[in-house]
Amino acid sequence: MTKRISSDATLKALKPRDKEYLIPDKKIEGLNIRVRPTGTMTWTFRFQMGRKHEKISMGRYLQSNSKAGMTLDQARKEAGRYRSWLENNKNPKVELARERREQEEAKTFNDAFVSFDEKRLSKQLRGEQSRIIYNRDIKPHIGGIKLADLSIYDLNKVFDAKVDKDGKRMAGAIGVCHKIINQVINHALALNMLDTHPAPQLKAKDVGGGSKVTKRNLSFAELKILLTSLNEWRTDPANIRLIRFLLGCGQRISAVLEMRWSELDFDEGIWLLPASSEDRHTKSQESRKVPLSDYLLELLTEQRKSVPSKWSLVWPQLMDDKVQEPAAVRALIKRNLPADFERFSPHDLRRTFISRCSEIGLDIVAIEKTVGHQLPGMLRVYNHHDYLEEQLSVLQAWGNKLQSLTVENVIPLSRSLPF
Known part of the structure; x- marks a missing residue:
């Protein structure tokens, strides 16, 4: 008599x-366990439709840990479904394919985002920012909608919600949402979670998105007003030092806000700015040295006194050793600027650094190296000089200029004054 499966012991x-x-199996007709010479054991279900014999592979049984694979009870329960279909003259293979198709069609936009996050976003340098924007601005509107039902009408709910207090569309925010939505949809298309893009021709500018490249930079007259009024700002002194430091170093705000004390060498006057990583968004593939002028060293020395010695960040949040958001710095500037002073962003201070250093005749190559820009054309290929001394000269001259602008009663001498 052929041996049959009666229990887990079998x-x-x-x-x-x-x-x-x-x-x-002793209980369910068609259910079998297949044992290979390697010892691998797999559940199979064999059946006949008309004259055709067919087979369905169901899952593995693990002798060492049966609960980790498909157990006997689970296999019998699944095979029981197949027998029920057969009794109703339905092909189990066809019915399984239908179930899988319905499950795929039932996937929501949020399911697609979770997959995108796991496989791609988590590996991006600024993935956390996109994740925050998705959860705040996109998920509430379309997260629960089935991918198969997603339409341009649904997408517009996201874009229409991005308006300021005056009802004006927020171009930058819309552009970012449009980018994230497109990335998720393209990911879903690649994995066959979705058949067609609901709005393949839709561009960010069609829904009020897109950001304009600003040319805002502060003139020397504006710098003097700003620097002489900083002590009157309604904020902690550390934030005033931060604004001065941003203006004095010319680096990206993300690099400054994420700066660690461990990256600073006060004796050598060097800031070792690391390459971009998951927690350091420097936009540089390699680490680089940034010389520190007397102006910058004085600010850092003062800042060291106000930050708990155990904290790692140089410019942390006021009550916690966590990175400040650039948005908080933008809000700080907006809140304290005089009404007749044209608004500027932290990045405009970087543009100001480059523009004003050029205006006072400092070496443009040294300026570009100071801010971390790649040299143009063949210079990038052949010129590997680090320009450290030249960078220090730029930063030292710029720091002296800022220091002179900080003094309210400094009046430039006119060449026409009589002796």
Whole structure:
């Protein structure tokens, strides 16, 4: 009599042979365990539709830990579904394919985002920012909508919600949302979670998105007003030092806000700015040295006194050793600027650094190296000089200029004054 599976003990007693063999289940007709010469054991369901014999592979049984694979009870329950379909003259293979198709069609936009996050976003340098924007601005509107039902009408709900207090569309925010939505949809298309893009021709500018490249930079007259009024700002002194430092170093705000004390060498006057990583968004593929002028060293020395010695960040949040958001610095500037002073962003201070250093005749190559820009054309290929001394000269001259602008009663001498 052919041996049949009666219990889990039967399965655990099976041994591999020179050739693959099948043992049928005692309870469910068509259910078998397949044992390979390697010892691998797989549940299969064999059935006949008309004259055609077919087979469905169901899952593995693990002798060492049966609960980790498909157990006997689970296999019998699944095979029982297949027998029910057969009794109703339905092909189990066809019905399984239909189930899978319905499950895929039932996936929501949020399911697609979770997959995108796991496989791609988590590996991007600024993935956390996109994740925050998705959860705040996109998920509430379309996260629960089935991918198969997603339409341009649904997408517009996201874009229409991005308006300021005056009802004006926020171009930058819309542009970012449009980018994230497109990335998720393209990911879903690549994995066959979605058949077609609901709005393949839709551009960010069509829904009020897109950001304009600003040319805002502060003139020397504006710098004097700013620098002489900083002490009157309603904020902690550390934030005033931060504004001065941003203006004095010319680096990106993300690099400054994420600066660690461990990156600073006060004796050598060097800031070792690391390459971009998951927690350091410097936009540089390699680490680089940034010389520190007397102006910058004085600010850092003062800042060191106000930050707890155990904290790692140079410009942390006021009550916690966590990175400040650039948005908080933008809000600080907006809140304290005089009404007749044209608004500027932290990045405009970087543009100001480059523009005003050029205006006072400092070496343009040294300026570009100071801010971390790549040299143009063949200079990038052949010129590997680090320009450290030249960078220090730029930063020292710029710091002296800022220091002179900080003094309210400094009046430039006119060449026409009589002796």
